[in-house]
Amino acid sequence: MNTHLPNLPPDQQELLNELLADRALQGLDPAQEAQLAELFRRAGIEDDDSFDLAAAAAMLASIGPVESAPASVYTRAGQAAESFSREMVNSRNMVGAPALRITEPDYVPVPPRRISSAWLGWMAAAACLAFAALGWIQMFANRQNSLAPAPSLVSLRDKLSQTPDSRRLTWKDWDNPEIKGVTGEVVWNEREQRGYMTFRGLPANDPTKEQFQLWIVDARGLAQRVSGGIFNSNGLNSGWQGEVRTEEAGGELIVEISPRIHVGEPALFAVTIEGPGGTWVSDMKRRVVAASGS
């Protein structure tokens, strides 16, 4: 296994490996960074992530079970996502990275050629097998789904509301609401982490300008809230990618509740009006209805 970088003598290859190992384990000081950059230049390579990936794999092997993050962490990550989305819009002028595309989902950038792309051939084969298996499973699942008609939301809601540990809460106008007089209720089952909202009198929205968003708030107050789903009052194209089911039946709009993370003991369900696509960081100013558990 004596493959060498032809541009580097053995002692410099050894130094390169030591620096790469040290970078992966504890980081480098500026002098070492400069030394590493010089060795990369001499070797004619851009970088080498292999030691960092090894350290990451070892850390993954050692961290124990993945913890659930508190809601505040999701909120902070969401704030970062909003900033990054603005950065994406302006990214066409970024140096060193391919232009980010916002609309057309048909372009995949080719990653820059990296020295580390050549190793792990066996992993590529394993990944192909895994993808093939996943694809087969997904195809099978889709086939099953396409064969069985989905039950109506009315029946799902009614069934859930009859479950002994489900809660049923009534919508009320929420603090000087932008839209008044909307009625209905929420059915929520904490154990199953799912629920359904029913609205009567919720006017049609223009999804290109605004959408409704459900917030689920725990007992600590409004700061501890998670998004329960984004929806339109005409029932069409609800959710991040249409994945939140809605249904109109008998003058009622029924919307499934689809929280993005585990929700524990919600104290308040509240609906706001947000921009298209919803938000991670609502100022909660455009209020509609709320249903309190207390």
Add this chain to the structure above:
Amino acid sequence: MAATREQSEFLDQPLLQRIASGDKAAVQQCIERYTGLVWSLTRRMSLNTADAEDAVQEIFVEIWRNAYRFDPAVASETTFIAMIARRRLIDRKRRAARQKDRAALDEGSAGGVTPTQSVASELGEEAANAARVLQELSSEQQRVLRLSLIQGLSHEKIATATGMPLGTVKTHARRGLLRIRQMLTGGARTPAGGEARS
């Protein structure tokens, strides 16, 4: 509303490739899928909760900015994300150390957990293989690597904490990591041209 074949194929791509091509929904899905993992890594290497929350924000931005570098033929998305997280956390630790050398050496808390394949396997094949290699290392190598990988301690601090000579600590850490790297490469060509010397 039926998605075209091209749209379906696009949505089947790894999240990082979709983010690199400007898909904002993939950014949100990335948060949903990986916040628990990033949080867990961060809690292991951060001093307190507030510091950890700051770090998670920084890490996600770094992940999205580097999404174009992800190559599924080289590593899984999980390992790539863990790598970005580690680099950011190491940077933060070095910055904090420069401001104030406050790291208390507490070897009891530095142990982390013993790598188990049942837990690691949930995080991907690479983690499971790494767990296997870690268990094959000598107890001293395992100890040094845990202090380095989980606690993020420098070689010097590990030497102080364990009483091992600095040179021994460096050798254990580098050789242990080389073993894992060699396992990941399947004994194939080592990218930087070297070989595991253990």
